Amino acid sequence: MSEVVLHCEKITQRFSGLIAVSDVTMDIYQNEIVGVIGPNGAGKTTLFNDITGIYRPTEGTVTFAGEDITGLAPHKITAKGMTRTFQNIRLFDNMMVLDNVLVGLHSANKASIVESMLRLPRDRREEKESLRRAEEVLELTGLYEYRYNYANSLPYGLQRRLEIARALASRPKLILLDEPAAGMNEQETSELLVFIQQLKKMGNTIILIEHDMRLVMNLCDRIYVLDHGMLIANGTPDEVRSNPQVITAYLGEEV
Amino acid sequence: MFFQQFINGLAVGSIYALVAVGYSMVYGVLKLINFANNAFMVAGAFLIVLLYSWWHVPYWLTVILSLFLCGAGAVFMERASLNPIRKKGAPGISALICTVGYSTVITNLLLYIFGSQTIAVPSFSTFSTFTLLGAVIDPFTIIILATALVMMILLTWLTYGTKYGEAMRAISQNSVATQLMGVNVNRIITITFFIGTVCAALSGIMIGIYYSAVDTTMSFTIGIKAFAAAILGGIGILHGSLVGGLVVGLLETFVAGYISAGYKDAIAFVILILVLIIRPSGLFGKQTQQKV
Amino acid sequence: MFRKAINFWAKHQILITAIFFAVVLVYPLVLESYYLRNVAIQCLLYSILSLALNLIMGYTGIVVLGMAAFYGIGAYSLAILTTKAGFSFLPALVCSVIITFIAGALLALPTLRIQGNYLAIVTLGFCEIMRIVELNWVSLTNGPFGIKQIPAPSLFGFTLSQPVQKYYLAVVLLAIVVLLMHNVINSRSGRAWKSIKSDPIAAQAMGINVFRYKVFAFAICAAIAGLAGVYYASYIGYVDSTTFNYNQSIQILSMTIMGGLGSIPGSIFGAIFFVILPEFLRWLGTFCGEWIVEWRQILYGLILVLMIMFKSDGILGGFDLRQIHLYNRLQEKNAAAEEGQKK
Secondary structure, three states: OOOEEEEEEEEEEEEOOEEEEEEEEEEEEOOOEEEEEOOOOOOHHHHHHHHHOOOOOOEEEEEEOOEEOOOOOHHHHHHOOEEEOOOOOOOOOOOEHHHHHHHHOHHHOOOOHHHHHOOOHHHHHHHHHHHHHHHHHHHHOOOHHHOOOEHHHOOHHHHHHHHHHHHHOOOOOEEEEEOOOOOOOHHHHHHHHHHHHHHHHOOOOEEEEOOOHHHHHHHOOEEEEEEOOEEEEEEOHHHHHOOHHHHHHOOOOOO | OHHHHHHHHHHHHHHHHHHHHHHHHHHHHHOOOOOHHHHHHHHHHHHHHHHHHHOOOOHHHHHHHHHHHHHHHHHHHHHHHHHHHHHOOOOHHHHHHHHHHHHHHHHHHHHHHHOOOOEOOOOOOOOOOEEEOOEEEOHHHHHHHHHHHHHHHHHHHHHHHOHHHHHHHHHHHOHHHHHHOOOOHHHHHHHHHHHHHHHHHHHHHHHHHHOOOEOOHHHHHHHHHHHHHHHHHOOOOHHHHHHHHHHHHHHHHHHHHHHOOOOHHHHHHHHHHHHHHHOOOOOOOOOOOOOO | OHHHHHHHHHHOHHHHHHHHHHHHHHHHHHOOOHHHHHHHHHHHHHHHHHHHHHHHHHHOOOOOOOHHHHHHHHHHHHHHHHHOOOOOHHHHHHHHHHHHHHHHHHHHHHHOOOOHHHHHHHHHHHHHHHHHHHHHOHHHHOHHHOEOOOOOOEEOOEEOOOHHHHHHHHHHHHHHHHHHHHHHHOOHHHHHHHHHHHOHHHHHHOOOOHHHHHHHHHHHHHHHHHHHHHHHHHHHOOEOHHHHOHHHHHHHHHHHHHHOOOOHHHHHHHHHHHHHHHHHHHHHHHHHOHHHHHHHHHHHHHHHHHHHHHOOOOOOOOOOHHHHHHHHHHHHHHHHHHHHHHO
């Protein structure tokens, strides 16, 4: 198998006595799409927050691209090449679509406030380069014609897409998608499926949390199943589907 | 000397405590810093001057009218401005700035009517001071202390012993759910504004009598000290406001007495900033974690 | 109607900015009245202050209710450096701006963790502490007597003693502030600030060091206000603590909010409006009695309340001229392309 991008070693997250994530170990390999599924309250988003640095795991370590990133501030982790989207869309509502993507390129650039104030060469060069990259990403995601619209004026499906575009812009080593299909209709979901497959073809590595089983089963190379904060299964979609423990956890739900 | 400072500190402190309660009550329900609270406080004192000294209304009626008018003013503010702002779902800071606006309007209206010089606030009776343990004590201090204590007991009973208080606390937990339970949320909020402002106005009157003077700058200086007191005790917590007010009052008097009178007014601000940095929930508040 | 005007403005932004500065430059040559010139200087001065507040409040989303603190620190720094330490104007200006920058950063470092509403009050408290210090640190500030005989601004040995010269100094300072702000707003850092205002958690997830950017926004805001203070002190030639009080802060706040949060022309408009308002009232007073002049402060509050109620981001708030221009141009191009296809 190819190189390990992300390695979580026995991550545990406690909130004043309550255990949200317990002893989770997982590996993500290069150019994989990995799904994290589980019933509501299984600790999926908490796990994401542990990985991206919003929470500091109570126990365990997160290794990203060979480097220990446990407890690092979120913006530092992003700068190392890990980006994410949010369960409830968190766009910069009152900024242009284009500017949203440009913010996504923040960590790719270095110009300081003073350099920007005086429009010094490095700032100008980076601005030009960023604009080019942002437009490229917008074209790729089919948002190019909306580039000068305000982010909150986009229809729901496109807002989700813009969030992914924003995460994609800085060419991250790993993208975490938190329920990208939430609130989408069938049409939008199947478009999303094609889109994420396209991302994989381009060489991206993706972890996604998702409730839409059809999407997960069709999309993911491997799946981790969480229940009550614990890892109860992992494997290919077929393996997971036939795992008795998973069926128990999802009793009554179609798997 | 020490005992004298102590008594003075207690008196001033209880006044701060009452104004702090005004902040606390509104904050407890709405998570809003009602900056107009301090303007209503001085308005209370000025109304005494207007009604009693200028228009010769009987004193007891003056007090009632003054308290009522201030309360009504706050209710107007809530109904005319704050409620619409909340309905629009504007960020909380908008409401704060709105109350800053009201505070500016009220204090300057008072400035316009009464001028910028300090005005003597008439007392309802004359007291002769007496000496206790070497300290000269104005009997009015005892009235202030007693009033503050009685108000505190009343308010605690109101919040923890009545249906109204129950609704109030429910709103502070979850306003939408409370509405769904059939509670008239807007009415409770209105009542809260009224009671909070009456407390502030009452303390304004007592300040006016205690210093036998009032001017519009007190709105800011005393108002913000009371706010510091509310923060110190944990804003939204009634007994916290009492303790906070007394601590601020005492510290201030001791600083004035032993260190420097000039910097006396800065003490409250230093406390305010330090508390917010070190323990934002105050002495009696529970530390809460932000959720993502 | 309003929308149309904005569209027109967005399209001819450079032209309109040029016309504005042209008018500003010609103004003192045409109108030689001392009074009108003084009013104009006030407009320029408050534009700078209002822009400073807009940077932190309109773009970064941190409400500062104590702007007068930094204004005062700048003014006092210049006064002390020139009258007591023997600095000449330009070095004193640079030092004063640096001092306010540091003061802003020092206030921001411990207090930025405080939740927004409290922070607003803390800045107010800071303003009051500064005023009390200015009043009581007699050895440094002369206490209640203030500092007198601050020398007029001078540049490279040339003293700007004439009012018209001082006027042009204000124009230059405002132009510099506008230019730097315009540049930074449409850059990596400016976008970082805007994203922090919009959603700090998402901003952090984009790799933005939220705390650092907030500290810098605070410090730069303070430095700009300090610059205004420097100008004020050398223009009036006298400073005392009563200038830098709570009411001053509220006045600056009203200007920024009414003009428009996140709008550079908005801040200038707000400043001009609130400087001219009392003059207008004074003029009105000659017809309907002096009482109306006293209504100035009441009107500040009233406008603040009404603005917040009906358009909380101010008259020009929410109109990003750059975005409007780009958007309209794209629509026009698309429409033209469609037209072409039909043919």
